Amino acid sequence: MSNDLKPHMAIVKDITIENSNTKTYVLEFADKQQHKNFTWDPGQFMMLSLFGVGEAALSISNIPEDGLISTTIRAVGNVTKKIKELKKGDTLGMRGPYGTGWPIKEAKGKNILLIAGGMGLAPLRGVINHIAIKRNNFGHLEIIYGARTPNDMIFTNQFRDWYQIEKSRLDLTVDGIPPGTPWEGKIGLVTSCFPAMKTRPQNSVALVCGPEVMMRFVAKCLETIGFKENQIFLSLERRMKCGIGKCGHCQLGPKYVCKDGPVFPYRDIKPYINPL
Ligand SMILES: Cc1cc2nc3c(=O)[nH]c(=O)nc-3n(C[C@H](O)[C@H](O)[C@H](O)COP(=O)(O)OP(=O)(O)OC[C@H]3O[C@@H](n4cnc5c(N)ncnc54)[C@H](O)[C@@H]3O)c2cc1C
Ligand code: FES
Numbered sequence: 020m021s022n023d024l025k026p027h028m029a030i031v032k033d034i035t036i037e038n039s040n041t042k043t044y045v046l047e048f049a050d051k052q053q054h055k056n057f058t059w060d061p062g063q064f065m066m067l068s069l070f071g072v073g074e075a076a077l078s079i080s081n082i083p084e085d086g087l088i089s090t091t092i093r094a095v096g097n098v099t100k101k102i103k104e105l106k107k108g109d110t111l112g113m114r115g116p117y118g119t120g121w122p123i124k125e126a127k128g129k130n131i132l133l134i135a136g137g138m139g140l141a142p143l144r145g146v147i148n149h150i151a152i153k154r155n156n157f158g159h160l161e162i163i164y165g166a167r168t169p170n171d172m173i174f175t176n177q178f179r180d181w182y183q184i185e186k187s188r189l190d191l192t193v194d195g196i197p198p199g200t201p202w203e204g205k206i207g208l209v210t211s212c213f214p215a216m217k218t219r220p221q222n223s224v225a226l227v228c229g230p231e232v233m234m235r236f237v238a239k240c241l242e243t244i245g246f247k248e249n250q251i252f253l254s255l256e257r258r259m260k261c262g263i264g265k266c267g268h269c270q271l272g273p274k275y276v277c278k279d280g281p282v283f284p285y286r287d288i289k290p291y292i293n294p295l
Contacts, residue, residue: 023263026068026112027053031105032087037173041138042103043080043091046113058083060120061145062254062282065090066262068112073098076259076277078142079116082149088113091141091173117262119282121146121226122252130158132218134209134237136165136229140173142254142281143228151184160187161218165209165229167194169202188217209233210240220245226282228254235292238285248286255281255288 033045048054059079067090068074075098080091094103105111123146131150135143150157162181166172172191181189190212191204205212209229218225225241227234234253241251257269257276264278272291274280280288 024114024261026066026074026114028110029067029088029113031107031109031111034105034107035176037091037175038170040095040103041091041093041173043089043173044102044105046088046090046111048088048113049110054088057088057116059088059116061123061149062120062142063116063118064142064262064281065113065115066117066259067098067102068114069098069101070112072101074112074260075099075102076117076256076262078254078281080141080144082145082152084149084152091138091144093138115262118277119280121254121282122224122284123149126224127156128158128222130218130223131160132216132223132225133160133162133164134225134227134229135163136209136233137167137171138173139227139229139233139254140164141228143226144174144177146226147181147184151180154185158186158222159218160184161216162187162189163192163209163212163216164189165192165194165212165233168197169193169200169204170197190215208236210236213240213244220247220250223250225251226254227251231255231292238289248289249284251285252282253285253288253292255283255292 028049029046032047035043064076064078066074077090081089094100196202227237255276260266260268262277264275269276
């Protein structure tokens with residue numbers, strides 16, 4: 020009998036340091052055929068495990084076209100701090116992909132507004148790279164990315180490429196700057212970038228990921244400027260155990276974040292995320 024919760028052995032092929040607490044890991048299933056057959060949609064997540072330590076839900080942070088499974092991990096607790104110690108060639112457990120991805124097919128022909136806070140850029144990087152490759156399939160691309168400080172940003176080595184994507188705009192902001200840190204972007208919350216925003220609601224979708232309080236503010240501001248609830252998509256985080264809709268740990272009203280999400284149309288979850 021097959022066991023859906025059984026992790027498969029994966030090997031760390033490469034590691035990129037994003038900032039003092041965050042690294043991007045390129046992973047490969049030890050079973051070459053399994054790796055070859057593996058595919059996913061940007062926005063889906065994996066369950067990564069270290070034997071004797073535990074499991075954690077981590078978004079896939081690139082696109083299948085790259086042929087590499089990568090995940091960008093901030094070391095915050097038991098599992099993620101141990102993953103931070105891994106080196107190239109080390110192994111870990113991996114199962115997935117799970118959950119819903121961003122509505123990329125439905126967004127074809129539309130303007131795309133991406134709003135990310137902190138680690139929220141990880142599940143959105145695949146969308147940006149997909150649009151860069153399939154540029155003619157989409158309208159204007161606008162990325163608004165905010166972090167606590169410049170030192171907390173991730174994927175900074177890709178910003179130069181993103182600035183050069185045709186018909187696009189990248190706006191960066193931070194809450195504050197530690198003394199001596201160079202910074203040429205804005206200072207303020209992501210919503211402080213809204214007055215300069217180019218995207219208008221007509222024929223547009225907004226994809227939002229970040230701390231839940233930030234997403235609630237952003238969704239509310241987007242509604243104020245005319246976005247409808249079904250044009251806004253949020254990626255939610257809840258404590259996960261099984262990742263496959265069996266244990267109830269991630270329940271949100273009548274929905275399971277692991278199975279029905281993590282990406283939800285705002286319309287479907289608005290009543291269940293805390294009001295401002
Ligand atoms: C769908 C999904 C995708 C995710 N993608 C990423 C990703 O791409 N990169 C990444 O770094 N993290 C991601 N996370 C968050 C990640 O799962 C948690 O940080 C992780 O579970 C921590 O595991 P741990 O054992 O290291 O921490 P623990 O030892 O379990 O906890 C350490 C601390 O972190 C807090 N914490 C743990 N999990 C969460 C959580 N889910 N939300 C808020 N606080 C939490 C705890 O309250 C505690 O204070 C994602 C979570 C979900 C649900
Ligand atoms: S994590 Fe078990 S039901 Fe979602």
